[in-house]
Amino acid sequence: MIADKNKLIHAFGALAELSQEITMRAGFPETMRTSLHLISGTLGIMRGGIVKYSRFAHELSLVAARGLGDEFPLAMSLCEEDERQFLTNGLYPIDVDHARVLPFFQVYSSSLDKRSIRLFVPLIVHEEMVGALFLGEKATGENYTSYDKDVICAMGRHIGVAIAQRNLLEEVERRADENRKLYDELHTTYTDTVRAFAAAIDCKDKYTEGHSVRVGKYSEIIAQELGWQQEEVEGAAVAGYLHDVGKLTVDRRIINAPYRINAKESAELNKHPGVGYEILMPIHHPFTDVPLAAKYHHERLDGRGYPDGLYDKQIPYIAKIVNLADSFDAMTTDRPYRHRRQAAEVIEDLKRNSGKQFAPELVSAFLKGMYREITGESTDKRFRRLLGREYMEAESIVPTLKTALNGTAPKPITVLSLD
Amino acid sequence: MSEIDNGVLTQGLDERAVVSAGDYFNKNTGERLERECRERLAAGCRELVVDFSQTEIVNSVGVSILLGVIDSAQGSGTKVVLSGVNAPTIELFEMLGVTRHVEIN
Numbered sequence: 001m002i003a004d005k006n007k008l009i010h011a012f013g014a015l016a017e018l019s020q021e022i023t024m025r026a027g028f029p030e031t032m033r034t035s036l037h038l039i040s041g042t043l044g045i046m047r048g049g050i051v052k053y054s055r056f057a058h059e060l061s062l063v064a065a066r067g068l069g070d071e072f073p074l075a076m077s078l079c080e081e082d083e084r085q086f087l088t089n090g091l092y093p094i095d096v097d098h099a100r101v102l103p104f105f106q107v108y109s110s111s112l113d114k115r116s117i118r119l120f121v122p123l124i125v126h127e128e129m130v131g132a133l134f135l136g137e138k139a140t141g142e143n144y145t146s147y148d149k150d151v152i153c154a155m156g157r158h159i160g161v162a163i164a165q166r167n168l169l170e171e172v173e174r175r176a177d178e179n180r181k182l183y184d185e186l187h188t189t190y191t192d193t194v195r196a197f198a199a200a201i202d203c204k205d206k207y208t209e210g211h212s213v214r215v216g217k218y219s220e221i222i223a224q225e226l227g228w229q230q231e232e233v234e235g236a237a238v239a240g241y242l243h244d245v246g247k248l249t250v251d252r253r254i255i256n257a258p259y260r261i262n263a264k265e266s267a268e269l270n271k272h273p274g275v276g277y278e279i280l281m282p283i284h285h286p287f288t289d290v291p292l293a294a295k296y297h298h299e300r301l302d303g304r305g306y307p308d309g310l311y312d313k314q315i316p317y318i319a320k321i322v323n324l325a326d327s328f329d330a331m332t333t334d335r336p337y338r339h340r341r342q343a344a345e346v347i348e349d350l351k352r353n354s355g356k357q358f359a360p361e362l363v364s365a366f367l368k369g370m371y372r373e374i375t376g377e378s379t380d381k382r383f384r385r386l387l388g389r390e391y392m393e394a395e396s397i398v399p400t401l402k403t404a405l406n407g408t409a410p411k412p413i414t415v416l417s418l419d
Numbered sequence: 420m421s422e423i424d425n426g427v428l429t430q431g432l433d434e435r436a437v438v439s440a441g442d443y444f445n446k447n448t449g450e451r452l453e454r455e456c457r458e459r460l461a462a463g464c465r466e467l468v469v470d471f472s473q474t475e476i477v478n479s480v481g482v483s484i485l486l487g488v489i490d491s492a493q494g495s496g497t498k499v500v501l502s503g504v505n506a507p508t509i510e511l512f513e514m515l516g517v518t519r520h521v522e523i524n
Contacts, residue, residue, distance in 0.1 A: 006514060014479040034446060041479030044515030046490055067490045139486055140516030
C-alpha cells in the first residue's frame with residue numbers, strides 16, 4: 001500500500017515536471033531528451049527512445065535516445081499496414097513480443113531485440129500518428145504492469161502534443177518561407193515591369209534617353225538621405241521611374257522637337273501628368289503614392305506649377321521629391337536646344353529655387369548626399385555613376401556645395417487658399 | 420586527488436573513482452555526473468562510486484541518468500557502488516529496481 005502510494009507520488013511529480021518541460025519551450029531536442037528521462041526515471045526503464053513520424057515519408061526518425069547505442073537505426077520506415085494497425089491501436093503500449101506479425105517488427109526485430117526493447121507506444125494526436133516511444137526493459141526485471149502502461153499513456157500524450165506542436169510550427173515556417181519566396185518573385189516581377197516601363201517611356205525621346213531611370217535613382221538618393229526605411233526608398237525610386245508614363249500618349253514630334261515648342265504643343269505636353277495618373281491609378285502598387293507623384297511632379301511650392309497650381313503643403317511629398325530629381329536631371333543632361341549646365345551652376349540654381357520651386361529640406365538632403373560623396377565621407381558612388389566622374393570632379397563644386405549648405409534658411413512660403 | 424566541479428566532487432584513485440551526486444540530484448547535477456562518469460569509464464575505471472552523502476532529493480531525471488550510467492558501466496564491466504544514500508532515496512531506488520544493479524554501502 002505504502003509502495004503504491006510512493007509510486008503514485010513519484011509519477012505525479014514526474015508528470016508535473018513533464019508538463020512544465022513541454023510548456024517551457026526549451027527547444028525541441030532538449031524537450032524530447034528531458035521527456036525521455038522523465039518517463040524512464042518514473043518507471044525505472046533502462047533504455048529507450050522517442051521518434052518523430054513523417055506521414056509524407058512514412059518514416060520514424062529518432063529525436064531522443066538513451067542507451068540505444070550507435071547501431072540503432074536513426075530512421076525507420078513504416079508500411080501502410082503498420083500505420084493502419086498503429087492508428088487502430090491508438091496511444092497505448094504495444095508489447096513488441098506480441099506484435100511480431102506486423103511487418104515493422106519483422107524488419108527491425110534485430111535492432112529492437114539487441115537493445116531489449118519491450119514496448120512500442122504509437123503517439124496519436126487527433127487521430128494522426130505523430131511519433132512513437134521505444135521502451136526497454138525495467139530495471140526491476142519485471143514485466144510492465146497495467147499501472148505502468150497507464151503512466152506511459154499519460155506521459156506519452158504530453159510528448160505527442162509536443163511533437164504535434166513542433167510539426168505545426170514547422171508547417172507554419174514552411175508556408176511562411178513559401179510566401180516569402182512568392183513575395184520576392186512578385187516583387188522582382190514588379191520591379192522588372194517598372195524598369196521596362198521606364199525604358200519604354202525613355203525610348204520616345206532620343207534626347208532624354210535614360211531620363212526616367214535617372215529620376216528614379218535621384219529620387220532614391222533623396223529618400224535615402226532623408227533616412228527613410230528601405231521600403232519607402234524603393235517606393236520613391238518607383239515613383240521616379242514612372243513619373244513620365246503619361247508621355248507615352250504624347251506625340252513623339254512634340255517630345256523630340258529640336259526647338260522651343262509653341263503654346264498648343266505645350267498644352268498637349270502638359271497633359272502628361274494627368275494622363276500618367278490615369279494610367280497608374282488602376283494598378284495596385286505596393287507603394288501608394290506612385291500615381292500622385294506622376295500627377296503632381298510639375299507642381300511648385302510657389303503655386304506656379306501645373307496641372308493644378310498647388311502650393312507647398314498641398315503638394316504630395318513624393319511629388320516634391322520627384323520634382324527635384326526631375327529638374328536636376330533636366331539641368332544636368334543635354335537637351336535638343338542646349339548643353340547640360342555645369343555642376344556649380346546647377347547647385348546654385350537649386351539653392352536659389354529652394355522654397356520657390358523645391359522643398360528646402362529636400363534640396364539640403366540632396367546636396368548633403370552629393371557633398372558627402374565628393375569629400376569621401378561616403379563611399380557610395382551614386383552621383384558619379386549617374387553624372388560621370390569628370391563632371392563631379394569640377395574644381396568649383398566643393399566650395400559651391402559648402403556655400404549652399406551653409407546658406408541662410410529659406411523664407412517660409414505663404415500658402416494661399418485656392419477656395 | 421580530489422576536485423570540485425560545479426558541485427560534483429570527483430576523486431580518482433587509479434581504478435576506483437568517486438563521483439558526488441551533489442545535494443539535489445536532478446537534470447543539471449545528473450548531466451554533470453554523467454559526463455564525469457563517462458570520462459572515468461573511458462579512462463578504464465573498474466569501480467565507480469557515486470557518493471550520495473550530500474544528496475537530499477533525487478528526481479525522475481536523476482534516476483534516469485543514474486540508470487544510464489549503470490547501463491554504460493555494466494557494458495564495460497565496471498562495478499557501480501552507491502554510497503551514503505539516505506532512507507527515502509534507498510526506498511525510491513528499490514521501488515524502481517536501481518538497487519538490483521548496484522552495490523549499496
